Amino acid sequence: MQETTANQVAANATSSFTEHLQRQRPDLLPFGQHAAGQHVQTGGPGVPLQAPHGTTIVALTYAGGVLMAGDRRATMGNVIASRHIEKVFPADQYSVLGIAGTAGIALDITRLFQVELEHYEKIEGTLLSLDGKANRLGAMIRSNLPMAMQGLAVVPLFAGFDRPAGKGRLFSYDVTGGRYEEQEHHTVGSGSMFARGALKKLWRPNLPESDAVAVAVEALYDAADDDSATGGPDPVRQLWPVVYIVNRTGAYRVPERELAAVAGTIIESRAVAQREA
Amino acid sequence: MTQQFYVSPEQLMKDRADFARKGIARGRSVVVISCREGIALVAENPSPSLHKIGEIYDKIAFAAVGKYNEFESLRQAGVRYADVRGYSYDREDVTARGLASVYAQSLGAVFTAEQKPFEVELAVAEVGISPDEDHLYRLTFDGSIADEKGFIVMGGQADKVSEAVAAGWQGELDFAGAIRLALAGLVADKEADTLPASAVEVAVLDRGSESNRGTRRAFRRLDDADITASLGREN
Numbered sequence: 001m002q003e004t005t006a007n008q009v010a011a012n013a014t015s016s017f018t019e020h021l022q023r024q025r026p027d028l029l030p031f032g033q034h035a036a037g038q039h040v041q042t043g044g045p046g047v048p049l050q051a052p053h054g055t056t057i058v059a060l061t062y063a064g065g066v067l068m069a070g071d072r073r074a075t076m077g078n079v080i081a082s083r084h085i086e087k088v089f090p091a092d093q094y095s096v097l098g099i100a101g102t103a104g105i106a107l108d109i110t111r112l113f114q115v116e117l118e119h120y121e122k123i124e125g126t127l128l129s130l131d132g133k134a135n136r137l138g139a140m141i142r143s144n145l146p147m148a149m150q151g152l153a154v155v156p157l158f159a160g161f162d163r164p165a166g167k168g169r170l171f172s173y174d175v176t177g178g179r180y181e182e183q184e185h186h187t188v189g190s191g192s193m194f195a196r197g198a199l200k201k202l203w204r205p206n207l208p209e210s211d212a213v214a215v216a217v218e219a220l221y222d223a224a225d226d227d228s229a230t231g232g233p234d235p236v237r238q239l240w241p242v243v244y245i246v247n248r249t250g251a252y253r254v255p256e257r258e259l260a261a262v263a264g265t266i267i268e269s270r271a272v273a274q275r276e277a
Numbered sequence: 278m279t280q281q282f283y284v285s286p287e288q289l290m291k292d293r294a295d296f297a298r299k300g301i302a303r304g305r306s307v308v309v310i311s312c313r314e315g316i317a318l319v320a321e322n323p324s325p326s327l328h329k330i331g332e333i334y335d336k337i338a339f340a341a342v343g344k345y346n347e348f349e350s351l352r353q354a355g356v357r358y359a360d361v362r363g364y365s366y367d368r369e370d371v372t373a374r375g376l377a378s379v380y381a382q383s384l385g386a387v388f389t390a391e392q393k394p395f396e397v398e399l400a401v402a403e404v405g406i407s408p409d410e411d412h413l414y415r416l417t418f419d420g421s422i423a424d425e426k427g428f429i430v431m432g433g434q435a436d437k438v439s440e441a442v443a444a445g446w447q448g449e450l451d452f453a454g455a456i457r458l459a460l461a462g463l464v465a466d467k468e469a470d471t472l473p474a475s476a477v478e479v480a481v482l483d484r485g486s487e488s489n490r491g492t493r494r495a496f497r498r499l500d501d502a503d504i505t506a507s508l509g510r511e512n
Binding site: 017020021024025028111112115118119122123125252 | 363
């Protein structure tokens, strides 16, 4: 087709912040063409690059929406890199995202995704649909595939409130950007198999909000019990998991004192039971 | 070969300025008022979806009069500029001053170099912690930039509207008061004495958005019910 001005204008019109960066400032992307061709410097043949890793994230639906929680530990090999890291973030007003994998890249992808959603909202004057948001995140994870092949993988978990459908929904991803909708609950990261077992026993349909918080914290407790890379509640440092709730009114973070009470109850009940496993 | 007619630079610039002024004077007006609770942006605009007022960034809003396609492309460019800057440095490094100077440069470049100048007038508003720290910038079609105090009136009947707003302006106004004042200004040149909520577009930059609504994004668009409610509050 002839290259008319109208065609050019239409081709250049993008509501995507990532596309804009790809055209104008590819150096700012957390994953870029510059990274695709060359190998990331590792510590020698067969030695993986040492970088902090984020671990367990759990998410579950409840009566009024969906909830996501993450522990506070980042590990680098067998060393605890951070006890304070946060891995669950609000993506926009009605969605949250949790990230497991290479922490540095995951944090940058999160920041890019947050700007991507806000940018679309400002340019278009309307929010993206929940499926639209989930697909955009999938595309970003796929862009990171060359880095993932070199051991710098990022695996997110995405949850949001679908306003037209009036319910909370959950999406998981693989490193190729494949997007899978999950029912009831899901978990990612190194402690996920233990958290998953706990969720299977504790979750039930139409959980009230306060019970949902307790279920998520207990699932993380179980993950921390058996997975060394997952951090449990830390009463000494007063560190509790990061928990976000998304419902019809939007996403909000569950306050610390509420989490302290929930974690306290769980630790107490386990101590009273005096069981080894 | 035909010889081009000589036109003096003075005449050329004067013609372009007259052309742009005429284009702007056809449009309806916009009022931006700084008040106690934040900054209120009020435009006469019967369309519910084609906006003259928009969000640029956390504390920064945009208002424009003139040709829609021209100011809309400037608004989108502003959003892109702000988002790239905030992403590559930090969110607090995005300021109205930086944005306004980019706008001034683009408007100036278009005015001197392009076939036709932009027929637009823009306002860039940034809400601060107190009214003293608010920034209101007015940008005209030729790239001139002015730092205004208190309020900005732009558009077709700017003189009359401005007179009415100046008469009632004081820093202690709340949002409802500021919106009422802006509407009183906008009807100053009309037969009618009020504007229906459906004929205006209103948005605010909320000074206390972090404490009131838990968001760093201060921009909030008011729907017709909100406008009617804020107008009725003191009547």
